[in-house]
Amino acid sequence: MRALIVDGERVRIVDVPSHAPGPGEAVVRVTRAGVCATDLEIVRGYMGFRGILGHEFCGVVESSPDPAWTGRRVVGEINCACGSCPTCRAGRPTHCPGRTVMGIQGRDGAFAERIVLPLANLHAVPDGVSDEAAVFTEPLAAACEVLEQVPIRPTDRVVVLGLGRLGQLVVRVLALTGAQVLGVGRSHLGLLPPGVGAVAADDVDGLDLADIVVECTGAPGGLAIASGLVRPRGTLVLKSTVHQPAPPPVTGWVLNEITVVGSRCGPFPPALRLLASGLVDPRPLVHAVLGLSDGAAALAEAGRPGVLKVLLDPAR
DSSP: OEEEEEETTEEEEEEOOOOOOOTTEEEEEEEEEEEOHHHHHHHTTGGGOOEEOOOEEEEEEEEOSSGGGTTOEEEEOSEEOOSOSHHHHTTOGGGOTTOEEETTBEEOOSSBSEEEEEGGGEEEOOTTSOHHHHTTHHHHHHHHHHHHHSOOOTTOEEEEEOOSHHHHHHHHHHHTTTOEEEEEESSOGGGSOTTOEEEEGGGOTTOOOEEEEEEOOOSTTHHHHHHTTEEEEEEEEEOOOOSSOOOOOHHHHHHTTOEEEEOOOOOHHHHHHHHHHTSOOOGGGEEEEEEGGGHHHHHHHHTSTTOOEEEEETTO
C-alpha cells in the first residue's frame, strides 16, 4: 500500500506492506486524513517519530474481529493503551505509560491507504456526517476536552489565543457554554461564529484580562502572550505542542496564582454528537483536499502561514 512516511526531516511516499492486524485489531481503509500542527512539528523533530504520519482520519472497516463492524464508517482514538497497567485500571488509558500513539509514538499513522487500530478505539460515524466533517472528530474531541478539565460558566470571560486549525474548533465548542468568548489571532477572524468577539493579535494591549485563556497558537511565543491575558487566580489552558518551546513564565504564574492546565486528547462521543447535530460544522475550515501521492505537497501547503485544514484523500 502507499503511505507517507517521515524519516528525520524528510517526508516521502513509499510502497509498504499492509499491516497485519493483531488480536482485537481492525483494518480500516482510510477515506480522509487531516494534516494538523502536530504533524508539522513531528517533521521538525518533535517526539523523534519515524514512520507513517497522521492521526486524524475517517475510514471504512475492511476486517474486524467483530463482523458487525465490517463495512462501517469509523473514526478512531489515537492512544492505544495496554489496558492492564495501574494507570489503565485507574481509568486513565490516554496516559498509559506503555501506550502507542498513532502517527506520533510507536505506531504507524493514517497517511496511508489502510491503518490498523484496536477495535476498542473505533467509533461509528453517524450517517448524516460527511467524511469531510468526520475527519475533524479527533481535534474536535480535543476541543471538548477543555470542558472536561475546566468548568466554564456563562458569566466567564474566555479568550482563545490562536485561530488556526484547533483554535477555530475550541472557539466553536466554548461558545456553546454561553460564556463571553473572544478569539485572538493573526488571521481567520472572519470565520468566527456569531456572538464570538474578534481581536487581531497585534491589538491585545489594553484588553480586559480573562478568567480563562486557552493557548492554541502552536508557536513558541504564544505561552508568554497567553500568560499576559489571564487575570490573577485565573486559568490558563495549554493546547500547543511545539518542538522547541519557549521557557515558561513560571514566576508570573506563581505571583498571580494562575492555574495552568495541560490539555490534549478528548472524548469522541460528544464530538460526534456535535457534528451530527450541526452545532459544530468544521467544513468551512477545509483549505484543500489532495491525493495521498501529493502528501509531501500537502504538508508544505499546511505549513504556509494562514492555511487551515488540508485533507488527504487516498483514493485520488
